[in-house]
Every structure is written in structure tokens, then in C-alpha cells.
Amino acid sequence: MSDETNRRISRRDLLKGTGAAVVLPVLERAALIGASPGALSATPPFSSSSGESLLPEASPPSLSPSTSPPAFPPSIAELPRPRILENLSAAEGDLLEGIMARLIPDDEYGPGAIEAGALNYIDRALGGFLAGEREAYRAGLEAFDRYCRMSRGGPFLELSSYDKDSALIDCEIGSATGSGAGFPGTSTAFFNMVKGHIWQGVFGDPYYGGNANFIGWDLIHYPGVRTGVSAADQALLERGELPPVRRSAYDSGMFEPAVVRRNTGETEERSARNEQNPPADPGAAREPEVRLALAESGEPGAPRKGGERGGSW
């Protein structure tokens, strides 16, 4: 994969026909999103002259040049995985990955939460939908590491696997709560929050930055997101013969991502969509614009310019 593949491409560049050296069809891009943090973060992001944060974007297939991008990215296990954290500090990221490696480890049953990019999911969400929980992460991670030093004689990452697990169990069952480590609420609440988000990152749609290479879905043999399942498909499933679909809900361009404003939690779509009557053809009305918008952001909460999308909706 070339460095240029990893450049962050703005839709404006696309529309002007400038800037983007390689334009990935939607399907491949989403696969790359799935494969991040490594794939998309190999080079640092850049900003446009307007200061707009440029997030990975792509064109609908019809706008793609006829270059042949790789049919499928290599396994995440084969990629270098430098991290670009937008919200968590490097130390927080390390500690979270240390926790993930115990909760859903990379083992004989397959890759784990780190390999699935659950850190990427959480980091991006903490700048968007989960922004309200950023402080709970900061304080909770600090308290947890302090608890490990107090009770096990060292920071979490330096503990033996046995001590790591026993410290996590203390945290889970709440016995770390009154330890003086300084959990903002109960240690159980912190544990459940982190575990819940890791599970979302591993088993949720790869669109949100986790579930790289469908690691989570493969683990539980989820046969994949389909827009329809016929009786024949169901019969194949019951015979163990239905091949899994490996794609995000947003790969096809059929659906519009929900983008949440960082501060208000209100969706930008809503503020722009104040029409008093339904679109004449709800199934197709906004398709061209939305295909472009699809790639605009991997995460609700990513900053976007108001009014940039245009159109009447």
C-alpha cells in the first residue's frame, strides 16, 4: 500500500479534481477504515488552507479513476500499527490497550481487541458521541493505575498476567472502589464503561473505527450485515453453508451516517433538515450528496463545516 493511499483526501479536493492522487472506491476505503489505526494513520493528517480538519474521504465508485487499488488490504496482523490518537494521551492509550489485551486477548481463538482496533474506536468516540465520558476515562484510568501500584506494587503494564487479571477483577467486582485509588464513582462503573466500549469497538460496525478485518464478527461467527435475507439464505445458514458478508453497513452508499455535533449532541442533519414535508422520493432524493457525505467522517463528532453539504434538505 502506497503512502499516497493513506493521504487524507477531502471531498472538496475530489470535487475540484485536485489533490487526491489516489481515490479509493467506497468499499475499499471502508475496509481500510476497518484496518485502521495502522492503515489510515501511517502518515499524519494534514489540514487544508482553510484550517478545516480533513478526514478520510472517498468518492462514489462512479467518480473513481480506473486505478486498481488492492482487492483487499492485508491482514491487520501484517501491518505496522502506529497510532494517531486524537483524544487520548499516548499513556492512556497504552494502558487501555494493556487492559484490552487481557479482556479480549490475541490467542489461539483469534486476534483480540487491540488487533480489532478497539482503541481507535474509543479514541474517536471520545471526541464525538462519547465526549461526555472523556473525563471518566481520564480519572478512571489514573485511578486504576494507581490502584495497581498500591495493591500490586507496580503500574498495570508492568504487572504479571496473573496480577493484571486479579487487579481487573478487583476493579470489576468493586473491591477497588474504596481503596483510596480515587475512582470517581465505583470501580465497577469504570470497568463496565471500558468493557462496554471495548465490546462496541470489537463487535460493532467497522465504520466506527474498530472491528478491523471483521475480527469481532469472525470470532462469534456472525454471518455479516445484509440488507435482505431470503428464505433460501436462511436455509443455507441453517445448513452452515451461508458465506459471511464482510462489509460495513455504510459500504454500499445506501445509508447516511449520523454525524453528531461535538458539543450539543444534536445531529447536523437535523439542523439542516427542517422541511415540513417529506422528500418526494425518500428512497432516492439525496443519494448523490449522501454518497459523498458517506466518507466524510468515520465518527460522529468529527468536525464538519456547517452548510458545506449544500442542497435543500
Place this chain on the structure above:
Amino acid sequence: MVTRLAPTDVVVIGMGAAGGTAVLPLVDAGLEVVGLEAGSWLTRRDFAPDEIRNNVRSWPMAVKKADLEVPTTRPNRNAPTTRPSGHPMMNGVGGTTLHYWAQAWRLNPWDFRVVSETVRRYGASRLPEGTTVEDWPFGYEELEPWYDRVERELGVSGQAGNVEGTLDPRGNRFEGVRRRPYPMEPLRWTGFHEQMAAAARGLGWHPFPGPALINTRASEGRGACVYHGFCNGGGCHVDARSSPHTTTIPRALETGRLTVITRAHVTRIDTDRSDRVTGVRYVTDGQEFFQPARAVLLAGHTYENIRLLLLSTSAAFPNGLSNNGGQVGRHYFSHHQGAPVTALFPRDIHAWYGLPAQGVAIDDFADDNFDHEGVNFIGGGNLWVMSDRRPISAANAGTFGRAPGWGSAWKAWIRENADRIHSSYIQKTTLPYETNYCDLDPEVKDPLGLPVLRVTAEFRSNELAIAAFTQDRMEEWYQAAGAVEVTRGGLGGAMGLSTHAYGGTRMGDNPETNVVDRYGFSHEIPNLGVLGASVMGTSGARNPTLTVQALTWRTAEHLAANWGAITGE
């Protein structure tokens, strides 16, 4: 400053299951209608099969008005209140039907006659202590034509069990007499459903596929169900699920007599000096409007119906609109749907694709379908086994004590068992009680400074006894089907908030115990009608929406047919 808008015939507050349905018979009768909706339009493109958006983050693409006015709750008046983080209902054209399960039950005849039937068969002493339950002002037979009407207007699939007295063993032998079969065949079953049905028959029970407000055949621009597995909490990208935003509202808009105002946050219903409502006030983006109307139909969800009446005080109605009899907020109850039973099977059950409305029902233990001489409750529960699974929730399932909740041992467990767990859904007869009610919270307010609702309600011994009894039956069923583990949830306590919220503006002939009359119009204000489950006095053991819509159609046609008498013109 309040902007006074041009008058209309009828203003309908809320464009959900009730209000969004009412608009069609109103405009068909030639009335001019304004529909006020707090949310906005959503379309197929908003309905991604995305568990994070739909189930984890609860529709970030929707207007979140309801979440700003979540009621406080407490089990009884001696307990402190708590406030849930989210609201069970949502805003949007179509309301919560945008992502509801769409089970489309008619109530059974017993549900309309709980008091008289219980007294007749078992004696008055069997009515639970403290209940305020009444017979409905009419029986099932009165509502049957309206059930039939909405089943066809809105599109219901299902298997009839009793057409004009002829029983069909494929359907529900306990249902009320129907004039004709459902317009569409039922949703298909999977192999697991067939196994569960066979196990039920082996126990001597009568399994059948439940009815759904979901197309099994494409019609009029709406597709047939695609069973893709994201129906529970997600929107339908082929419009197979019946929601007013794709059924009645577009048809009503075509007449030119309906105007839908979105993002309209209704704050009160106004009255003149007499006993008539004059219109509705709402706020959009900080601007206040007054929409005059000759009649008002209040069609929010139960909590908002009650709250808006209590907020709309005036000199003539100092305790809230239509509340001089003190009945607004009384006879409230939320459906007992908890106390689930969960099973582990020794084989995959292939539940990744499907939907909550696709399943096997058992009505043998509902209502008065069995002899209650030997049990300590009246009513009962409907057992429901469905096909519904998504990856995040599957990976969060319990391990029945067979594995830890994380680590390598958990991975070994979940890769084997993610598709082997099944949880049942049991809806139970729930009754109103003297001590369960809703009023305005004395402290907690919404961002406009208006008090939120306070729910004071808990299940009583009748509901808990049904829960225990139906858990026994469910465990029998699972074991007959080969489950290797069965666990039970707690029997329940506080009622809490629910999508199945009933009462508060109950319908009945007696104005001293009811807010609206048998047609859904206020006993105190002739040109104010109320739509929704807030008028229902009993729950039955099944989902309320189709009954709400049958009542809605009846109220709307009654309004049109009696326009002069109701509006005083």
C-alpha cells in the same frame, strides 16, 4: 411574542402511531388538519443496519426532544425518585413506530371485561386488592370492525385462528371472532421456530405465528420484510414495517388537507372561558406559535398526554385540562414485560437474521384462557419466542456460569455459544391500582422550565404471581425443546418507564373515574379528544399499538361524523 397562525379544523398533537393514523380518516372526511410533531422526517437512508447507531447510541440522527423531558420515577410515594437517562419513546414523523417491534395484536375479548368476567367466573373476591380496573365501556365486538379496518389500511400479516367462529389450528384459538383473515400471510418461521412449536405441541399447547404490522408482500411502494436482523430498535430500509410516515401520512398529504409541522414542541393546549379548547401553543427554534383549531386531538405517548393536560392549567381548569374530576394521571400502569427466561441450547439456533415480530406465540396461559381456580392471580401471560440477535448484544450475553465474562476462556465460550442463547418475551396482564399514578414532578423541569412527569407505580402481587407462573411455563417449554441451561430474571418491582404505558386519561362512561368518554373525547371538554394507550384501562397480555390504532380510527370518524355537536358549530 406568540405568532397566531391561520385557524384549522383539527390540530393533532403528535404524528406517531396514533396521531399519524388519525390524520387519514380526518382528511378523508374533508377536514383541514394540522399535525404537530416534535421530531422530523426520517427516510430509508437513515435506517442503516448499524447496531451502534440504533441500539447502543439510540438514534443520534433523531430530534431528542423526549430525552429532555424524561419522567422521574419511584415505586411508591415513600420512595425517592430517580430519573432514567433516556426516554422509551422517540420523536419523529411516525414516532416510535419508526423502530418498534410492530407486533399487531388485537386484545382478546376477556381484556375488555376483566371485572365482570372475573366476578362471573370466580367471584368478586378474586379482584386484586386496591385495583381500580373497570370493564371497558364496550366489548371486543364493538371494536372488531375497527381492528379489521386498520389491519387493512395499515397492513397486517398474520394467521387467523377464529374467522366467524370457525377455528383454524394454525392460528390463535383464543382470539376473538374475526370477520375475515389477515390481509397478508404471517412472517415466516426459521428452523428454530419450528422446533419450538413442535415442543409446545408436545406439551399440549397451541403455538401460532404472531401478527405483525409488517408487510409479507410488497404493496403500494412498500416492500416486503427482508428479515435482515436490525428491525429491533432499527428503522426499516424497505418500508416493510407499517409506520404512519410511509402509510397514512403520505396518503393524507396527497389530499392537500394535511399540513405536518415538524420540530414543533407543544407546550400547552389553550381554552376559552367556556369549556372548549381553542388551539395549541408550540415552540420551534425559540419562536412561539399558536395554532387555532376547532377541535384538538392529543396524540402524544402516554407520558406526554398526561403531562400536557396537567401543564395546560387555566381559570376553568386549575388542576390541569380536563382534570376537574381529578382523574388525569390516575389508573396509570406500564406493562409487565420483564422477568425474562433465558436458555442455552446445545446447538446453533440461527437467530442472526429475523426480527422480534417473527416468532412463536403461546396464548394458552393468557387472559382467562385457562381455569384460574388453582392459581392466585387473574389474567396471565403470552409467551413469545422470536428470532433476534445482533453482534454486540450477542457478545454481551451471559455465560450461565459456564465461563468468565472476559479473557481467553470467555473467547472460547463465546465463539461456541454466541448463537445458542435465546431469551423469551412474556407480556402479562397488568392492572391499574389506587396507589399507582402520574403527576408533575415538584422539582425537575425540562429545558423550557416546564415540570417533567413523575411516575409513582409498582407491580403488585397479581403481576408478580403471573410472572412466576409464566416463568415456570417458559422453562418447561425450553426444556422440552432441549435447552441445557435455563435462567430467570427477577419478578419485578417498580414499574419504571415503558413503551407500553397505559392509562392516565382512561376511557369510560363514568366521568367520576375516567377522563374520556367511550369515543375518546373529554368528559369535561367536548372538542378535546385523546388518542393513544393513555385511554386504555387494561393491557391484556399483548402489545398495544393495533388497539391504539383501532381506537384512533374510531375516534377520528366519530369526530367527523359528529362535527357540529363536538365543535358547537
